[in-house]
Amino acid sequence: MNTQLNKTKKYDTASKRYEISSYISSVDTVTKCNANDTLGSALPLVKSSHSPLFVFDTENEFLGIISPYQALYTHKQPYTTKVSSIASKPPYMTKETQLYEVASFMLENRVYVLPLFDESKQIVGVIHAKDVFQNLIKDEDLLTLISSTIKVHEPVTASNNSSVGDIFQIMRDKNVSRVVLIDDNGLLSGIVSRKDLHRTFMKPTEKLRFGKNSNPKTDRAFDKEKEYRKDDPVKKYATENVYTLPYKTVQKKMLKQLVTSEHNSVIFIDKYKKPVGVLSMRDILTGLASLRPMKTINLLMTNPTSNVSEEDIKKAKEQLIRFSQKMYSRIAIDKIEVTFEEPKTPSGGSILFITTLVISPFAGVKIVSKTKSRSFLDSIRSAIDQIEKQERRSGKSKANSKHLKNKTNQ
Numbered sequence: 001m002n003t004q005l006n007k008t009k010k011y012d013t014a015s016k017r018y019e020i021s022s023y024i025s026s027v028d029t030v031t032k033c034n035a036n037d038t039l040g041s042a043l044p045l046v047k048s049s050h051s052p053l054f055v056f057d058t059e060n061e062f063l064g065i066i067s068p069y070q071a072l073y074t075h076k077q078p079y080t081t082k083v084s085s086i087a088s089k090p091p092y093m094t095k096e097t098q099l100y101e102v103a104s105f106m107l108e109n110r111v112y113v114l115p116l117f118d119e120s121k122q123i124v125g126v127i128h129a130k131d132v133f134q135n136l137i138k139d140e141d142l143l144t145l146i147s148s149t150i151k152v153h154e155p156v157t158a159s160n161n162s163s164v165g166d167i168f169q170i171m172r173d174k175n176v177s178r179v180v181l182i183d184d185n186g187l188l189s190g191i192v193s194r195k196d197l198h199r200t201f202m203k204p205t206e207k208l209r210f211g212k213n214s215n216p217k218t219d220r221a222f223d224k225e226k227e228y229r230k231d232d233p234v235k236k237y238a239t240e241n242v243y244t245l246p247y248k249t250v251q252k253k254m255l256k257q258l259v260t261s262e263h264n265s266v267i268f269i270d271k272y273k274k275p276v277g278v279l280s281m282r283d284i285l286t287g288l289a290s291l292r293p294m295k296t297i298n299l300l301m302t303n304p305t306s307n308v309s310e311e312d313i314k315k316a317k318e319q320l321i322r323f324s325q326k327m328y329s330r331i332a333i334d335k336i337e338v339t340f341e342e343p344k345t346p347s348g349g350s351i352l353f354i355t356t357l358v359i360s361p362f363a364g365v366k367i368v369s370k371t372k373s374r375s376f377l378d379s380i381r382s383a384i385d386q387i388e389k390q391e392r393r394s395g396k397s398k399a400n401s402k403h404l405k406n407k408t409n410q
Helices: 002-013 039-045 068-074 099-109 129-136 140-147 164-174 194-202 251-260 281-289 310-328 376-394 398-409
Strands: 031-034 053-056 062-066 113-117 123-128 157-159 178-182 188-193 244-246 265-269 275-280 298-301 333-341 353-361 367-373
Touching (some): 031 039, 062 068, 062 113, 068 194, 099 129, 099 281, 129 140, 129 251, 129 281, 140 281, 157 164, 164 194, 178 275, 188 265, 251 265, 275 281, 310 333, 310 376, 353 376
Parallel strands (some): 031 053, 157 178, 298 333
Antiparallel strands (some): 265 275, 353 367
16 A cells, blocks of 8 residues: 555656656658648558648648548548648647647547647647657656556457458447458468558559659559559458567566567467457557546536446446546536436337536536437447537637636636
């Protein structure tokens, strides 16, 4: 008990451990594109689905970033889309932003590179997750703490006889960045990532081998070309030489091995070479994000009827608590209220869940969403999604949130 308290105190007081000044890199280290570029011509430049595009106009003014994941998997934007029309404003981070906040923002935006701004909102540098990880393994105390928070996950697997379309659908349904391929005996056969499928869909065909205006041959995609290969066997594009470790590898060692490798994930195999676990860079970011000091926010939720299980109510409350912590990093929140309406059948069954979610900040107007769904948990998720979209559209910055928090503490 005392040991745990001492450990907590040690990390609470060692604020320098969470400073990011040593992680800042030049803006020249990112992948840039012009506002008039199309998604099809710009996306092939990135190294992974977590590597964002930084969009600039002709006067070198920063317009925003594009997450390949969001563009390809969430919104399914056409490749002819101009990047300027879908570039989004990244979270407002400065040199004073804490490391756990950076990790949280990277997870929320699904990108592993984010810009830093000065007081006039001009870019002064960027932070790469890989640089953070490299420094992490040099700090033995922090490495020990993170090692205790991360978990090896069960891998999402599929037959190595699957088609590209099959794997694409699995990635969307399971919300994963990679699928482990197995043979008929369940043995590890390969791995396919979002980036592999990205290349698959955007690879130029034989009939079109030149860029715009008779430019030289290029591997970049073409604005008017939509080349889908969903029926191709996925093994044609998968990586056969998979980075693996024995499933009994200790936590600290697996972290060091992954960070010092050139890979974004490691697959754990048993003695029969069957995949039994996976650890990714996202898991490390999740561990770093968990170091954020927790804020207590009032959650007031009316209980639904007995048609909803206690387990689902518990899951809903956990999801709302996670959401409230994320929102508090942007807006100083006083309370969150959730109410339900449940139209019923003559026999008493719930036809629909009408969920109202209200965010009450300490200052400013309330943010309200109202959704309908046949599923209780889906209605909660939809209400949260609506709030997040409203908050993004409102343009509230980290600076504004910080001002509100300071105001409430006075």
